[in-house]
Amino acid sequence: MSATLPPTPSHKGRGLFCSPSPCGRGPGGGVCAAALALFLALAPAAHAVSNPSEMLPDPKQEARAEAIGHQLRCLVCQNESVEDSEADLARDFRKIIRSRVLTGDSNEEIIAWMTARYGDFIRLRPPFNALTAALWGAPVIALLVGGVAVVLARRRRTPAPAPLSDEERRRLADLLGS
Amino acid sequence: MTDRTLNRRLVLLAPLGIAAAGGIGFWAMLDRMRDGTFDPRGVPSMLVGKQLPEFSLPGQPPSAGFSRADVLAAGRPVLINFFASWCVPCVVEAPLLMKLREQDTPIWGIAYKDKPDATAAFLKRNGDPYARVARDEPGRVAIDFGVYGVPESYLVDRTGIVRWRWAGPLSEDIVAQQLDPLLRKFA
Numbered sequence: 001m002s003a004t005l006p007p008t009p010s011h012k013g014r015g016l017f018c019s020p021s022p023c024g025r026g027p028g029g030g031v032c033a034a035a036l037a038l039f040l041a042l043a044p045a046a047h048a049v050s051n052p053s054e055m056l057p058d059p060k061q062e063a064r065a066e067a068i069g070h071q072l073r074c075l076v077c078q079n080e081s082v083e084d085s086e087a088d089l090a091r092d093f094r095k096i097i098r099s100r101v102l103t104g105d106s107n108e109e110i111i112a113w114m115t116a117r118y119g120d121f122i123r124l125r126p127p128f129n130a131l132t133a134a135l136w137g138a139p140v141i142a143l144l145v146g147g148v149a150v151v152l153a154r155r156r157r158t159p160a161p162a163p164l165s166d167e168e169r170r171r172l173a174d175l176l177g178s
Numbered sequence: 179m180t181d182r183t184l185n186r187r188l189v190l191l192a193p194l195g196i197a198a199a200g201g202i203g204f205w206a207m208l209d210r211m212r213d214g215t216f217d218p219r220g221v222p223s224m225l226v227g228k229q230l231p232e233f234s235l236p237g238q239p240p241s242a243g244f245s246r247a248d249v250l251a252a253g254r255p256v257l258i259n260f261f262a263s264w265c266v267p268c269v270v271e272a273p274l275l276m277k278l279r280e281q282d283t284p285i286w287g288i289a290y291k292d293k294p295d296a297t298a299a300f301l302k303r304n305g306d307p308y309a310r311v312a313r314d315e316p317g318r319v320a321i322d323f324g325v326y327g328v329p330e331s332y333l334v335d336r337t338g339i340v341r342w343r344w345a346g347p348l349s350e351d352i353v354a355q356q357l358d359p360l361l362r363k364f365a
Contacts, residue, residue, distance in 0.1 A: 075221050075326035088291065089326060092317055117324045119224045 054091075056098050065101045068110050069094055073122050081124060214352065221326050223343035230338045231322040235312035238289055238297050243312040249286065250338045255364045257285045257357075258332045259308070260320060262292045263300035265328045271347035275307035278353070283361060287311040290320050290328050333357065335364040 056062040069083030076087035082094060093114070100110045114122050126132045164172065210216035225231070230246050237243035249256050259275065261268040275285055287308035289297040294313065301311070314320050323332065326345070333342040342360050344352060 078219060088317070089321075092321060096321070115224075117224055117321060118326070119222055119324075121221050 054094060054098070056101065061098075061101050064107065065094070065098045068097050068101070068107055071111065071124055072097075072114055073124050075118060075122065214349070217346075220345060221324070223332075223340075223345075224324050225332065225340040226343055228340060230332075230334050230340055231319075233319040233322060235288065235314055235319055238287075238294060238301075238311040238313050241308070241311040244286060244310050246338065248310075249334055250336070252284060252336070254284060254336055255341070255361060256334050257283060258288060258323075258334060259285055260288050260290045260314075260323070260325050260328050260330045261300075262290045262328045263296040264292065267347040268300075268329045269304055271329050272304035272307070274348055274350065274353065276305045279307040279309075284309050288320070289313045289315075290325065291315060291317045333360055333364075 056065060066083055070081045072082040072093065074080045074082050074085035074087050074090040074093075076089050077085050080090075082090045082097070096113075097110055100113065105113075111123065120126055120129075126135065128136050207216060211218070230249060232246050234245035235243045249258070257278070261271075279285055285307050287310070289311060292300075292313070292315065297311070297313070301308075317325075323330075324343075329347055331344045331348060332340050335341050341364060342356065344356070348357070
């Protein structure tokens with residue numbers, strides 16, 4: 001089927017992938033992820049929910065919404081939380097989180113709603129499962145390996161030499177030329 | 179004594195073997211990154227293998243909007259393509275979508291976070307490969323799909339199950355290697 005298509009340069013990867021507004025503070029409108037690095041360099045990141053109109057009136061509920069947002073990844077910026085990101089998608093997520101907090105959903109329910117759509121990738125703290133077992137198990141494995149190494153090193157250490165016998169003491173005195 | 183030399187050899191070779199295995203794994207990863215089948219920043223779709231979410235969107239005139247029921251009523255696999263006029267990769271992708279349309283692939287477009295006038299101008303300038311065009315200006319339906327940028331394409335079979343998702347602009351390689359076989363399989 002592709003033989004019927006004349007050759008044109010193929011565009012691979014997500015370097016050109018677009019988001020309506022990028023991470024960090026910058027003018028809105030269409031800016032691609034490729035320009036992101038430049039934007040981040042030019043625009044100092046500010047706390048995203050500095051806009052009071054986004055916040056819930058009840059400080060307790062707002063604190064809960066922020067706690068949830070801090071656990072979720074902004075999928076545009078990827079190393080920023082939903083709460084810290086200026087990306088459009090992160091703003092949408094914040095709105096959804098707040099509306100669900102208002103309707104009385106639990107933190108777990110809200111995070112489950114997000115992972116149902118975006119998978120565990122959206123969680124900044126990955127859950128323990130078969131895929132992440134090596135990740136979470138690495139400290140324990142490192143500790144075990146270290147412990148074994150210490151035990152082996154101790155076992156290999158040569159025992160302290162026995163004290164000199166009287167005969168040896170005499171030879172030593174002779175040699176030292178007393 | 180031979181036991182000891184064997185042990186010593188093992189101790190020397192084991193790290194070498196681990197390093198070699200790591201190297202091969204790394205090389206395989208780079209290879210898959212180069213041909214576009216692996217993207218370390220990619221977000222895997224949760225929708226593949228599942229039913230299309232319930233949705234109903236208004237249309238981009240003159241097209242009427244569409245809903246999940248409309249996609250099911252098509253009676254054949256449909257490629258749902260999220261796009262936007264402000265998206266440069268969508269411009270890059272446009273000629274390929276036009277070719278797919280010529281080959282009678284039903285492509286249904288969803289204009290994501292876009293103004294109607296801007297969408298109309300985009301379709302006039304780059305061609306309109308879509309059998310139907312709906313609008314998702316708030317971007318809320320896109321979140322139910324798991325969209326995290328545009329363009330994104332979803333292949334839905336006739337039973338409403340999402341069979342494939344591609345995030346980013348489609349390329350001829352991707353179409354030939356991934357989309358075409360699926361279109362044949364689910365036709």
